[in-house]
Amino acid sequence: MKVISLINEKGGVGKTTLATHIAAGLAIRGYRVVLADADPQGHATVSLGLRKEPGLYDLLVRDAPFKDVLRLVPGDVYGIAGEPPKGELYIIPSNAETRNIANTISDPFTADDRLRELEDLIDVVVFDTSPTPSLLHGAIYLATDGIVYPTKLEALSFDGLVESLARRRDFETRRQHGGKDNIHILGIVPTMFRSSTVVHQENYAKLKSAYGDLVWSPIVMRTIWVEASTVGMLVYPFAPDSDAAVECWSMINRVIQGMQL
Ligand SMILES: Nc1ncnc2c1ncn2[C@@H]1O[C@H](COP(=O)(O)OP(=O)(O)O)[C@@H](O)[C@H]1O
Numbered sequence: 536m537k538v539i540s541l542i543n544e545k546g547g548v549g550k551t552t553l554a555t556h557i558a559a560g561l562a563i564r565g566y567r568v569v570l571a572d573a574d575p576q577g578h579a580t581v582s583l584g585l586r587k588e589p590g591l592y593d594l595l596v597r598d599a600p601f602k603d604v605l606r607l608v609p610g611d612v613y614g615i616a617g618e619p620p621k622g623e624l625y626i627i628p629s630n631a632e633t634r635n636i637a638n639t640i641s642d643p644f645t646a647d648d649r650l651r652e653l654e655d656l657i658d659v660v661v662f663d664t665s666p667t668p669s670l671l672h673g674a675i676y677l678a679t680d681g682i683v684y685p686t687k688l689e690a691l692s693f694d695g696l697v698e699s700l701a702r703r704r705d706f707e708t709r710r711q712h713g714g715k716d717n718i719h720i721l722g723i724v725p726t727m728f729r730s731s732t733v734v735h736q737e738n739y740a741k742l743k744s745a746y747g748d749l750v751w752s753p754i755v756m757r758t759i760w761v762e763a764s765t766v767g768m769l770v771y772p773f774a775p776d777s778d779a780a781v782e783c784w785s786m787i788n789r790v791i792q793g794m795q796l
């Protein structure tokens with residue numbers, strides 16, 4: 536089982552969009568996936584048609600069994616019409632109580648310990664995170680194997696990216712004490728890219744010169760993302776042949792390669 540987290544300490548950069556589409560895309564391709572919603576806003580939960588509830592809080596604070604917190608997402612919510620997903624997608628839902636996890640858990644390895652219970656049942660856990668760093672992020676840094684960093688091609692998103700990369704380094708020593716390998720930086724995904732906007736082209740070039748091959752192909756700014764989310768759908772069922780879906784599949788191939796799934 537591999538744990539992947541979507542992190543950027545800036546809001547509105549595409550973390551939830553990519554977390555839901557990576558988790559669902561992997562389930563379509565045949566993996567058994569858990570999407571852990573670690574944002575008190577619960578937008579990953581809602582995007583998959585589920586109601587907000589204290590799933591992550593119950594798991595980490597009340598020590599609830601997984602059978603009580605995992606919610607199976609029906610294949611027709613995220614899959615392509617007429618082609619049932621080959622795998623399974625579960626979600627650990629979130630609500631405002633997620634905000635209290637950080638003040639309540641005493642052992643920072645709690646999330647890591649709990650997720651290990653899924654070792655033989657699940658192939659991939661995907662964390663959607665909130666932008667504001669907290670002790671819950673600490674628990675996620677100790678549990679995750681890899682990180683994908685979505686970023687807009689704008690100065691404040693870059694700032695969030697740099698802060699996030701630094702924060703990861705803070706946890707490497709703790710991980711070593713806990714007998715864990717370093718976190719694998721899977722990639723940096725430029726999101727909401729407008730190829731005809733000069734400042735976006737310049738910032739994309741800056742990102743490439745700073746981080747080289749870690750920078751993945753951009754996800755282009757397209758109305759279809761907003762249209763799909765407005766009707767409560769992912770792009771796979773909403774527009775399976777769209778360029779947005781094609782960009783998602785290329786991102787998913789990189790996740791599969793990078794994490795050796
Ligand atoms: N490629 C894109 N083109 C257009 N809109 C996008 C794209 N990616 C994400 N969005 C929209 O941008 C908003 C913020 O994205 P979201 O994933 O919620 O960011 P975060 O989780 O980092 O706060 C959402 O309304 C989403 O639908």
Ligand SMILES: [Mg+2]
Pocket residue numbers: 550551552574578664665
């Ligand atoms: Mg979000």
